[in-house]
């Protein structure tokens with residue numbers, strides 16, 4: 001095996017328990033890290049601006065909430081879990097003036113370091129602990145005594161201890177129960193962006209919406225179409241998760257398996273593979289990052305338009321109706337455990 005994988009036995013939790021940690025941001029990842037760090041005996045404070053919607057949520061959990069600058073000043077390890085597009089300004093205005101030699105600056109995703117948007121001083125450890133799953137699942141798994149696998153990466157290591165600190169941090173949020181893999185900021189950023197754009201989010205959303213459109217435009221009931229192309233997808237993906245594509249194919253009927261083997265490549269054609277390569281190239285050469293930063297600076301007009309169109313897609317209305325009949329499915333996305 002070419003990668004190093006670490007587990008709880010490889011991590012020394014006392015290292016992170018001996019640090020003063022500031023978690024900047026209390027959204028999907030921020031709430032999961034902060035609550036699990038606290039439950040692991042770590043001294044945590046949250047950095048959020050005045051007027052942030054997240055302040056009340058953190059305070060309701062009994063966490064100390066300070067401004068990002070105050071939290072950074074108090075802490076000797078700062079984990080940046082604000083939106084990627086906001087991190088550069090937060091770093092310049094709130095974190096950088098409060099960084100001391102020997103501090104550690106941590107990220108949950110490598111975007112700002114990989115694309116040189118943030119350039120920390122050489123006397124500060126710079127590392128990443130990136131859970132490979134959505135924050136609400138990171139927290140739920142921790143509470144259930146399990147964990148979401150994490151990637152760690154070290155960009156700067158003046159203390160000589162950055163890897164041990166990152167491993168301890170990953171263990172404190174449950175990641176080392178599942179496995180912690182060492183990577184680089186470059187590899188994490190490029191593969192994470194590719195995965196979410198081409199397969200996990202972009203690819204999967206477009207596949208599901210298109211399948212729903214084909215069935216309903218052909219006159220089939222939207223409810224039937226929803227079950228076939230969205231609801232059942234989770235059941236199929238669960239089998240892949242447990243035992244790979246082979247396990248899924250073992251479990252489905254041979255009729256489905258024959259259709260999978262012969263029709264799948266007609267959906268995901270060589271042209272689709274070329275499209276994926278083009279998307280990867282835009283990630284590697286920085287085109288996507290420049291586009292996304294510019295879109296954010298322009299107040300996200302295209303993003304909002306596309307978001308709205310997605311919310312108006314007929315599959316959402318059908319889904320809301322059906323999930324309303326399945327009380328066990330409709331977990332609010334704000335639920336934290």
Ligand SMILES: NC(=O)C1=CN([C@@H]2O[C@H](COP(=O)(O)OP(=O)(O)OC[C@H]3O[C@@H](n4cnc5c(N)ncnc54)[C@H](OP(=O)(O)O)[C@@H]3O)[C@@H](O)[C@H]2O)C=CC1
Pocket residue numbers: 024025026027028029030047048049051052053054055068080081082083084086090108109130131132133134135136
């Ligand atoms: N979502 C996920 O599961 C994953 C995210 N990541 C990475 O984690 C990081 C955080 O992403 P995510 O959790 O999705 O972010 P969210 O959008 O869910 O949350 C962002 C948080 O940052 C706060 N915030 C906004 N502006 C500031 C500011 N100026 N100073 C301090 N806090 C601010 C927001 O507060 P408010 O409520 O006021 O908006 C909110 O609490 C990103 O780097 C992302 O790539 C990595 C793996 C998975």
Ligand SMILES: CC[C@](O)(C(C)=O)C(=O)O
Pocket residue numbers: 131132133134135192195196200201
């Ligand atoms: C798949 C999306 C993700 O990369 C994640 C949850 O890991 C993200 O940026 O939210």
Ligand SMILES: [Mg+2]
Pocket residue numbers: 131132133192196
């Ligand atoms: Mg990811």
Ligand SMILES: [Mg+2]
Pocket residue numbers: 109192193196
């Ligand atoms: Mg991501």
